[in-house]
Amino acid sequence: MLSVLLANSVHFRPLDLAAILVYLTLMAGMGIWFSRRNQSTEHYFLGDRNFPGWAIGLSMLGTSISSVTFLAFPAAAFALDWRQLISNLTLPFVAVLAIIVFIPFFRRGNTTSAFEYLGDRYGTIPRLYGTLSFILLQLIRLGKVLFLVSIPVSLLTGWDIRLVIIGVGIFISFYTIAGGIEAVIWTDVIQTIVLWLGGILCFTIIILRLPGGLAQVFEVGSAQGKFGIGSFDFNLTERTFWTVSLLGLLNWLTIYSSDQNVVQRFIAARSLREARKATTIYSVLAVLTWSFFFLVGTCVFVFYRVFPESAVTNLQADEVFPWFILTQVPAGLAGLVISGVLAAAMSSLDSSINSIATVTTVDLLKPWLAPGREDRFYLRCARLIAVLASVVMIGGAVFFSSVEKESMNDLSWIIASVFGGCLLGLFMLGFFTRRVDNTAAVIGLAGAILVNLYLGLSTGGWLPAAWSLQIHTYWVGLFVNLAFISLALLISLFRSPNNRDLTGLTVWTQERQT
Numbered sequence: 001m002l003s004v005l006l007a008n009s010v011h012f013r014p015l016d017l018a019a020i021l022v023y024l025t026l027m028a029g030m031g032i033w034f035s036r037r038n039q040s041t042e043h044y045f046l047g048d049r050n051f052p053g054w055a056i057g058l059s060m061l062g063t064s065i066s067s068v069t070f071l072a073f074p075a076a077a078f079a080l081d082w083r084q085l086i087s088n089l090t091l092p093f094v095a096v097l098a099i100i101v102f103i104p105f106f107r108r109g110n111t112t113s114a115f116e117y118l119g120d121r122y123g124t125i126p127r128l129y130g131t132l133s134f135i136l137l138q139l140i141r142l143g144k145v146l147f148l149v150s151i152p153v154s155l156l157t158g159w160d161i162r163l164v165i166i167g168v169g170i171f172i173s174f175y176t177i178a179g180g181i182e183a184v185i186w187t188d189v190i191q192t193i194v195l196w197l198g199g200i201l202c203f204t205i206i207i208l209r210l211p212g213g214l215a216q217v218f219e220v221g222s223a224q225g226k227f228g229i230g231s232f233d234f235n236l237t238e239r240t241f242w243t244v245s246l247l248g249l250l251n252w253l254t255i256y257s258s259d260q261n262v263v264q265r266f267i268a269a270r271s272l273r274e275a276r277k278a279t280t281i282y283s284v285l286a287v288l289t290w291s292f293f294f295l296v297g298t299c300v301f302v303f304y305r306v307f308p309e310s311a312v313t314n315l316q317a318d319e320v321f322p323w324f325i326l327t328q329v330p331a332g333l334a335g336l337v338i339s340g341v342l343a344a345a346m347s348s349l350d351s352s353i354n355s356i357a358t359v360t361t362v363d364l365l366k367p368w369l370a371p372g373r374e375d376r377f378y379l380r381c382a383r384l385i386a387v388l389a390s391v392v393m394i395g396g397a398v399f400f401s402s403v404e405k406e407s408m409n410d411l412s413w414i415i416a417s418v419f420g421g422c423l424l425g426l427f428m429l430g431f432f433t434r435r436v437d438n439t440a441a442v443i444g445l446a447g448a449i450l451v452n453l454y455l456g457l458s459t460g461g462w463l464p465a466a467w468s469l470q471i472h473t474y475w476v477g478l479f480v481n482l483a484f485i486s487l488a489l490l491i492s493l494f495r496s497p498n499n500r501d502l503t504g505l506t507v508w509t510q511e512r513q514t
Helices: 002-009 014-035 041-049 053-064 067-079 083-089 091-106 114-121 124-157 161-209 213-223 241-258 260-268 272-306 317-328 333-369 375-401 405-420 423-432 438-459 473-493
Strands: none
Touching: 014 161, 014 333, 041 161, 041 260, 041 333, 041 375, 053 161, 053 260, 053 272, 053 333, 067 083, 067 161, 067 272, 067 317, 067 333, 083 091, 083 241, 083 272, 091 114, 091 241, 091 260, 091 272, 091 423, 114 124, 114 260, 114 333, 114 423, 124 161, 124 333, 124 375, 124 423, 124 438, 161 213, 161 260, 161 272, 161 317, 161 333, 161 375, 213 272, 241 260, 241 423, 241 473, 260 272, 260 333, 272 317, 317 333, 333 375, 423 438, 423 473, 438 473
């Protein structure tokens, strides 16, 4: 519907295109600039571990904030209320644990990837499980995010979605492959600023045009129940306040403890203090950014209540904000807002491409597939892996564009469930226990993967009703991690104490760092 309306009443203006081209040229220039400095894998993956905390914090923000934040959050606030924000508000609580506990583990020694910790703590198989799980899930995520960001860009520009996918995918791949982590982090900083500017611009336009200004937003929004945060009933089968909060805690625990995109930034900071500063900056700004984009959605709702348009009544909720951008934002400035949409996706995709190259090189090539080679060989391989990841990203996005959304979500969710379910449990037992060793972890993994497969098939409707367990899909990850933790702890009770040197690897054997 939106594409038809835009084709009939809105033209993509030259000033908008110019603004987008200026932004893209800046990103490409940064990739070329940083490419000259990459002479080693240490620099390509970690920038010689010399980034300031504020830059790392903004980069973490850019990585976690995708086009979902820029478009889907306003759409959620426009259609319903603020209840989808709640899971993200649990981030600061987990950040405190990360600052105190997680970051020192990953900054010990000369580590590069999160999964080196699993190898040091348990052994080969858990490290391989973590590595392969991460690579597979990131490849799926790359295709999905590129496809999802291409939808609004295609609508806003009128270009064929496959051309948008290929164009955006090639561009992101270029500066990421060329510039390494330096290009990723510093372009993330710029992209985060562009994202904010786009949101602030839309917010300002609405507030200045509303007769009652910001006060009218709160007045009308409150009267329409737009600031609600969901039911406070304790019902684990519905998305109540408590359910969403618990799911948010589990999600952020997983991200802070096992996501290479985040861990790589912990390691790239110039000191433990700077890594902790980065996490603090990120946690505060992320909550403010998410809340702000929900407020933008409420503002759009109030704007069209005060200035109703017949065209808007025929749009889906996720189409209203793009319509506002191209009909209410002046030429040139609308290009800046569209650049914000692109920035939100680019800062997420470039991090995943770089982290896949890092993990594949550090956790697969160096120890097993091609050990003992010169560093220059690994640097060339890292760039080649980034190229291959980019090809898979573009191909996956084109594939997702040709299948039904429900099919895409079901398939990707089941794969994610089966291959990513135990990572949180692996890291938590590693951090907080001494008795669980490689054997207990491997047996626990085997059992949990079977549970994971069963629950994935059951909740996906792929099993006969008599064989299915009736639980909500929200809880599959929790069940799988509990199965792993319970089985690994049980096996450890029947084994002699772990003889592996755990110095610096658990909270009980942690060494002081500076």
